[in-house]
Amino acid sequence: GQNIDQPTEMTATEGAIVQINCTYQTSGFNGLFWYQQHAGEAPTFLSYNVLDGLEEKGRFSSFLSRSKGYSYLLLKELQMKDSASYLCAVLNSNYQLIWGAGTKLIIKP
Amino acid sequence: GAVVSQHPSRVICKSGTSVKIECRSLDFQATTMFWYRQFPKKSLMLMATSNEGSKATYEQGVEKDKFLINHASLTLSTLTVTSAHPEDSSFYICSAGTGENSPLHFGNGTRLTVT
Numbered sequence: 561g562q563n564i565d566q567p568t569e570m571t572a573t574e575g576a577i578v579q580i581n582c583t584y585q586t587s588g589f590n591g592l593f594w595y596q597q598h599a600g601e602a603p604t605f606l607s608y609n610v611l612d613g614l615e616e617k618g619r620f621s622s623f624l625s626r627s628k629g630y631s632y633l634l635l636k637e638l639q640m641k642d643s644a645s646y647l648c649a650v651l652n653s654n655y656q657l658i659w660g661a662g663t664k665l666i667i668k669p
Numbered sequence: 670g671a672v673v674s675q676h677p678s679r680v681i682c683k684s685g686t687s688v689k690i691e692c693r694s695l696d697f698q699a700t701t702m703f704w705y706r707q708f709p710k711k712s713l714m715l716m717a718t719s720n721e722g723s724k725a726t727y728e729q730g731v732e733k734d735k736f737l738i739n740h741a742s743l744t745l746s747t748l749t750v751t752s753a754h755p756e757d758s759s760f761y762i763c764s765a766g767t768g769e770n771s772p773l774h775f776g777n778g779t780r781l782t783v784t
Contacts, residue, residue, distance in 0.1 A: 593775070604777065604778075605775050605776075605777055608775065654715075655715060655718065656714070657705060657714075657715070
């Protein structure tokens with residue numbers, strides 16, 4: 561089967577750095593996505609990795625290792641508004657998005 | 670980098686009306702566009718694949734006459750939800766690519782609410 565694993569919940573302190581991991585097993589691979597979703601709102605696109613390595617975009621960075629079936633989302637200089645769920649999703653060979661259950665990130669002052 | 674613009678980001682409509690969602694590739698020509706839908710509390714699901722100048726290929730269970738897809742140019746695809754019902758309320762997202770094995774670029778999605 562196909563599945564995406566990521567931690568259910570993480571807690572971090574304002575101003576700190578947090579890394580959210582995601583491992584996947586899918587039928588084929590056409591890219592991995594990270595989305596941010598605040599409660600009651602639609603997901604917001606954060607990043608898309610299709611090649612190995614680190615993609616940096618402001619305070620957020622996303623890393624991919626295709627050989628390990630592994631990605632992480634790195635959030636720096638955490639702000640209270642970063643409290644949200646972070647969803648990892650993989651595009652398989654049929655261009656279907658396989659989604660993780662999401663990681664709820666709690667930021668404490 | 671390549672940008673896909675999806676519009677509108679949010680729309681509220683009444684039951685029985687139709688809603689059109691646009692997906693534009695701003696700085697590249699997209700031969701293929703994909704439309705996804707997120708069901709409440711579930712994953713995004715592929716609805717259809719559209720290729721410029723030809724009919725869209727719909728996934729099993731997706732009503733062709735209800736979700737009209739038009740990919741008339743290499744930079745624009747539209748999804749029209751016809752005779753919308755409250756159960757059509759969902760998050761719709763498009764993506765675009767330049768061909769096989771090319772990275773896809775995603776729009777930011779459209780939140781549709783049907784009252």
